[in-house]
Amino acid sequence: xxxxxxxxxxxxxxxxxxxxxxxxxxxxxxxxxxxxxxxxxxxxxxxxxxxxxxxxxxxxxxxxxxxxxxxxxxxxxxxxxxxxxxxxxxxxxxxxxxxxxxxxxxxxxxxxxxxxxxxxxxxxxxxxxxxxxxxxxxxxxxxxxxxxxxxxxxxxxxxxxxxxxxxxxxxxxxxxxxxxxxxxxxxxxxxxxxxxxxxxxxxxxxxxxxxxxxxxxxxxx
Amino acid sequence: xxxxxxxxxxxxxxxxxxxxxxxxxxxxxxxxxxxxxxxxxxxxxxxxxxxxxxxxxxxxxxxxxxxxxxxxxxxxxxxxxxxxxxxxxxxxxxxxxxxxxxxxxxxxxxxxxxxxxxxxxxxxxxxxxxxxxxxxxxxxxxxxxxxxxxxxxxxxxxxxxxxxxxxxxxxxxxxxxxxxxxxxxxxxxxxxxxxxxxxxxxxxxxxxxxxxxxxxxxxxx
DNA sequence: TCAAAAGTGTTCCTGTTACACCCATGA
DNA sequence: TCATGGGTGTAACAGGAACACTTTTGA
Numbered sequence: 001x002x003x004x005x006x007x008x009x010x011x012x013x014x015x016x017x018x019x020x021x022x023x024x025x026x027x028x029x030x031x032x033x034x035x036x037x038x039x040x041x042x043x044x045x046x047x048x049x050x051x052x053x054x055x056x057x058x059x060x061x062x063x064x065x066x067x068x069x070x071x072x073x074x075x076x077x078x079x080x081x082x083x084x085x086x087x088x089x090x091x092x093x094x095x096x097x098x099x100x101x102x103x104x105x106x107x108x109x110x111x112x113x114x115x116x117x118x119x120x121x122x123x124x125x126x127x128x129x130x131x132x133x134x135x136x137x138x139x140x141x142x143x144x145x146x147x148x149x150x151x152x153x154x155x156x157x158x159x160x161x162x163x164x165x166x167x168x169x170x171x172x173x174x175x176x177x178x179x180x181x182x183x184x185x186x187x188x189x190x191x192x193x194x195x196x197x198x199x200x201x202x203x204x205x206x207x208x209x210x211x212x213x214x215x216x217x218x219x220x221x
Numbered sequence: 222x223x224x225x226x227x228x229x230x231x232x233x234x235x236x237x238x239x240x241x242x243x244x245x246x247x248x249x250x251x252x253x254x255x256x257x258x259x260x261x262x263x264x265x266x267x268x269x270x271x272x273x274x275x276x277x278x279x280x281x282x283x284x285x286x287x288x289x290x291x292x293x294x295x296x297x298x299x300x301x302x303x304x305x306x307x308x309x310x311x312x313x314x315x316x317x318x319x320x321x322x323x324x325x326x327x328x329x330x331x332x333x334x335x336x337x338x339x340x341x342x343x344x345x346x347x348x349x350x351x352x353x354x355x356x357x358x359x360x361x362x363x364x365x366x367x368x369x370x371x372x373x374x375x376x377x378x379x380x381x382x383x384x385x386x387x388x389x390x391x392x393x394x395x396x397x398x399x400x401x402x403x404x405x406x407x408x409x410x411x412x413x414x415x416x417x418x419x420x421x422x423x424x425x426x427x428x429x430x431x432x433x434x435x436x437x438x439x440x441x442x
Numbered sequence: 443t444c445a446a447a448a449g450t451g452t453t454c455c456t457g458t459t460a461c462a463c464c465c466a467t468g469a
Numbered sequence: 470t471c472a473t474g475g476g477t478g479t480a481a482c483a484g485g486a487a488c489a490c491t492t493t494t495g496a
Contacts, residue, residue, distance in 0.1 A: 206448080
């Protein structure tokens with residue numbers, strides 16, 4: 001193995017498609033670039049790996065640097081993106097990631113290196129730099145396909161939540177409405193959540209509260 | 222993005238878990254290393270990317286160099302393997318791949334850089350170099366999970382094949398026996414294969430022959 | 443008493459599993 | 470005629486999708 005041990009001119013980066021749900025809509029985090037050749041373009045947060053970084057730790061570091069996010073919630077590797085032309089300034093292979101985070105835990109904060117950071121509706125993305133359109137699409141597909149077989153929704157729900165809240169999160173992520181009875185049946189049958197007491201939540205009939213049995217990745221492949 | 226544009230000390234490699242079916246058993250291709258620190262160890266074929274390689278083209282080139290394989294059949298990206306310690310000689314991020322190839326199309330040929338190449342039963346692997354044990358396990362899991370929803374089996378079946386042959390291939394890959402009637406129902410329901418004429422195949426009742434409608438990747442996610 | 447959200451079962455369809463016998467051929 | 474592998478159908482079950490009304494509360 002390792003055929004060209006000499007000087008390979010390839011750099012390794014990590015990008016991350018960070019999703020959350022705000023106002024019942026799936027949102028994705030984008031930063032706005034200052035640097036050429038993508039000045040003014042929006043992009044997924046990302047950056048080169050440090051020599052001691054794993055791709056995962058690089059993503060966590062970069063999220064703090066580029067958006068002020070401090071905790072790394074559910075975060076998974078997506079795929080390597082390696083077409084030679086994907087970065088016009090040089091050969092960079094990117095390891096794409098995707099994550100689901102709570103909307104409330106942090107205030108987005110931009111840095112001098114970028115001109116903006118903000119959430120965008122996942123179904124209305126602006127033109128993106130690099131191959132990030134494809135990365136975002138792949139990330140969304142994976143997020144949706146893992147939603148039904150894991151407890152990743154915990155990262156976007158409060159510690160105690162109602163089934164209606166959970167359903168609304170699922171609907172936002174999947175981009176379609178769900179049948180209430182079927183959702184409850186399936187969600188409870190998954191066995192990832194357990195009931196607590198009750199809630200008054202104001203205006204109407206109180207709803208039962210649930211919590212996730214585990215607040216770490218479970219059930220994901 | 223691209224935070225350390227200076228000198229990053231990471232190299233990029235591609236590895237491949239190449240599967241075939243011989244004698245009704247799933248086999249995986251391994252090469253035997255000469256180089257330290259894995260002298261004498263078996264490993265997945267792999268190597269560094271050239272500056273103009275995609276990971277995929279690197280795998281194809283490497284397979285020809287290291288094993289004399291000339292055609293790139295079904296070949297898919299698996300994941301990036303990026304733990305800093307995975308290569309004791311330096312930081313190398315590997316893009317893992319997996320493939321399924323016909324057993325007959327080539328004669329394995331070793332090269333001066335390696336001391337041996339051969340097929341190993343996928344369920345009886347020797348100790349492997351690097352993190353190749355984990356790569357092989359992940360590749361096998363993906364191969365199995367994609368088998369049922371794509372036509373990847375074409376690459377290991379002759380152009381005209383009987384349902385019994387197909388079933389035997391599926392059994393070898395999945396590592397368990399299948400019910401004959403259920404297999405036929407499901408395989409035909411997938412709609413990827415179409416009947417031809419008949420076959421005498423010698424000793425017994427002739428079996429109907431089938432061919433794949435398409436001999437390129439279809440149905441895979 | 444009304445508006446608003448919570449809560450609850452059944453039917454249908456589809457796909458998966460388990461299972462046993464007759465058929466066509468060459469030797 | 471027999472040994473060998475080819476070929477076929479049905480019943481039970483599980484999971485997913487469609488669908489409407491009653492209950493509880495605060496205003």
